[in-house]
Amino acid sequence: MEYFISLFILASINIILATSFNLILGYGGLLSVAQPIFFALGAYCSALIAIYFEIPIFLSIILASLVAGIFAFGVSLPSLRVSGDYLVVSTLGFQLGTLHIINNIEITGAAGGLSNIPPLISHPYRSLLTLFIVVCFAVLSIWMVRKIMRSAYGRAITALRNDETAFSSLGRNPIRIKVLIVALSAAMAGFAGGMYSHYYLYITPEQFGIFATATLLTMVVIGGAGTVLGPAFGAIIITTLPEIITFLNLPVSIMAPLQGVIFTGLVLIFIFLKPSGLIGSTRGLDGLEIWKK
Amino acid sequence: MSEINHSLETVNLTKNFGGKIVANHINVKFKQGFVSGLIGPNGAGKTTLFNLISGNIKSDYGDVYLGGKKINKMSDFKRARLGIARTWQMNRLFNSLSLIDNLIISQRSDYSDKSLSLGLLDFNRAKKDAIYEDIAANLLKRVGLLNYRNSVPAELSYGQQKLVAIARALMNDGSIIMLDEPMAGVEGRTHDKIKEIILEEKTRKKTIIVIEHNMRFIREICDEGIFLVNGQIKAVDSVASLMNDVELTRIYFGG
Numbered sequence: 001m002e003y004f005i006s007l008f009i010l011a012s013i014n015i016i017l018a019t020s021f022n023l024i025l026g027y028g029g030l031l032s033v034a035q036p037i038f039f040a041l042g043a044y045c046s047a048l049i050a051i052y053f054e055i056p057i058f059l060s061i062i063l064a065s066l067v068a069g070i071f072a073f074g075v076s077l078p079s080l081r082v083s084g085d086y087l088v089v090s091t092l093g094f095q096l097g098t099l100h101i102i103n104n105i106e107i108t109g110a111a112g113g114l115s116n117i118p119p120l121i122s123h124p125y126r127s128l129l130t131l132f133i134v135v136c137f138a139v140l141s142i143w144m145v146r147k148i149m150r151s152a153y154g155r156a157i158t159a160l161r162n163d164e165t166a167f168s169s170l171g172r173n174p175i176r177i178k179v180l181i182v183a184l185s186a187a188m189a190g191f192a193g194g195m196y197s198h199y200y201l202y203i204t205p206e207q208f209g210i211f212a213t214a215t216l217l218t219m220v221v222i223g224g225a226g227t228v229l230g231p232a233f234g235a236i237i238i239t240t241l242p243e244i245i246t247f248l249n250l251p252v253s254i255m256a257p258l259q260g261v262i263f264t265g266l267v268l269i270f271i272f273l274k275p276s277g278l279i280g281s282t283r284g285l286d287g288l289e290i291w292k293k
Numbered sequence: 294m295s296e297i298n299h300s301l302e303t304v305n306l307t308k309n310f311g312g313k314i315v316a317n318h319i320n321v322k323f324k325q326g327f328v329s330g331l332i333g334p335n336g337a338g339k340t341t342l343f344n345l346i347s348g349n350i351k352s353d354y355g356d357v358y359l360g361g362k363k364i365n366k367m368s369d370f371k372r373a374r375l376g377i378a379r380t381w382q383m384n385r386l387f388n389s390l391s392l393i394d395n396l397i398i399s400q401r402s403d404y405s406d407k408s409l410s411l412g413l414l415d416f417n418r419a420k421k422d423a424i425y426e427d428i429a430a431n432l433l434k435r436v437g438l439l440n441y442r443n444s445v446p447a448e449l450s451y452g453q454q455k456l457v458a459i460a461r462a463l464m465n466d467g468s469i470i471m472l473d474e475p476m477a478g479v480e481g482r483t484h485d486k487i488k489e490i491i492l493e494e495k496t497r498k499k500t501i502i503v504i505e506h507n508m509r510f511i512r513e514i515c516d517e518g519i520f521l522v523n524g525q526i527k528a529v530d531s532v533a534s535l536m537n538d539v540e541l542t543r544i545y546f547g548g
């Protein structure tokens with residue numbers, strides 16, 4: 001039972017992550033690859049704040065998510081001022097650089113990881129309670145993205161994604177929108193990171209590398225980039241699928257490659273057969289959802 | 294002082310693209326209530342001049358003045374907010390938005406991108422939209438596309454898309470309107486409609502600049518012609534005189 005609850009907690013955390021990533025990737029059309037590092041910033045900062053300062057854990061999670069948002073703002077602003085194309089480079093650099101730092105300084109536990117993180121909840125039913133909380137926040141994150149996208153702001157994000165040059169020539173400030181959604185998205189990822197570290201109580205740098213980016217990208221793409229619920233479904237599938245395969249009780253020599261094959265296969269199937277992802281929707285010529293109130 | 298209000302003016306405006314000079318010390322004054330035709334062979338630098346004025350590209354040298362105020366340090370969106378509106382050779386409509394939303398989002402004081410709450414606290418969009426929705430609907434009516442208000446651009450013909458692009462620029466309702474080849478690929482009723490709209494805007498004392506290859510159209514609606522070759526202004530005159538100039542005609546038709 002504990003095992004399933006733990007799996008659902010991870011799935012819910014991934015729903016927050018995928019939903020936040022979808023805001024910039026699917027809706028904003030911005031390729032930032034560093035979402036896992038904002039997740040890491042949230043996880044590490046919150047853990048360290050909680051270890052070194054006597055403040056409520058939930059407050060440290062909030063502070064850490066602010067840190068992630070502020071870092072995202074600082075990293076994306078210079079590149080977004082030049083051109084959206086630089087975002088992928090600057091975020092990748094930030095991801096690799098930050099991982100390198102985490103891997104090499106003592107306070108984060110270096111490559112060995114950070115353990116003895118104080119739990120958010122110390123109670124016999126801590127898993128069940130945590131599950132309840134993360135599910136609430138997963139729902140909240142979905143609601144937030146939905147609310148943003150259906151507001152006039154979402155209409156502006158949509159126009160910006162369609163044609164940034166036309167958008168700014170009409171008097172709209174594209175940089176401001178891009179930087180703000182990147183920062184909000186990073187803060188959401190940071191929050192997910194905080195929830196993660198105060199439940200699993202142990203984090204290592206290797207969890208937040210390029211492989212994590214690829215996994216997250218898969219969740220968003222197979223679920224449906226630029227749809228409200230798609231990334232959440234993607235997160236559930238990609239989180240639970242490896243566990244389901246584990247249940248088949250195959251020898252490790254088959255299991256490990258099998259997981260790789262299934263993941264790659266899924267991505268290919270969706271790219272070729274259902275490029276819009278699991279969640280169908282009304283789509284314009286650019287393959288993306290048509291904005292509606 | 295001249296009695297004509299020179300609402301838009303460039304002084305020695307210069308731009309190189311990798312050593313190739315595409316705007317070469319351009320000095321030009323655009324007059325209020327005037328339709329100026331920007332003509333010249335392909336690659337002459339007409340669109341580049343639009344881009345320099347609207348701020349989509351920055352000049353290497355020289356200045357742009359709007360109503361006597363230097364604006365060439367400003368970004369494109371700030372210039373648009375001052376009332377410089379333009380269209381594009383390739384329309385560049387927002388494909389995921391309905392026509393009405395394409396227009397609503399294009400009014401100068403749109404509040405949406407300024408919201409610090411990213412729309413999360415935006416609980417009365419419909420009410421805020423209402424004024425602009427009326428203006429947008431009126432413009433769609435003016436270009437004859439009100440029936441398509443909820444359609445997306447892809448559902449329209451090319452000519453209809455041109456009309457939407459013009460309507461979107463008019464949504465700005467500023468003093469300057471720049472149209473980049475509005476007539477390219479357009480004929481019949483749409484042709485007449487675009488002509489009618491330009492002349493209406495002229496009577497509303499707008500400063501209108503039109504890049505166009507359709508000479509009949511230029512002759513019919515432009516009060517003056519500005520002839521551009523290799524990033525340089527070769528002549529500014531009435532369209533009739535420009536067309537009678539053997540030398541210019543030779544350059545234009547690449548003889």
Ligand SMILES: Nc1ncnc2c1ncn2[C@@H]1O[C@H](COP(=O)(O)OP(=O)(O)O)[C@@H](O)[C@H]1O
Binds near residue numbers: 310335338342
């Ligand atoms: N962004 C750019 N980068 C490099 N060269 C450009 C760019 N934009 C335009 N040019 C070049 O500048 C010249 C003028 O282009 P343009 O202003 O589009 O001409 P026109 O609109 O008169 O046909 C052309 O030779 C074109 O190739």
Ligand SMILES: [Mg+2]
Binds near residue numbers: 339340
């Ligand atoms: Mg051109």
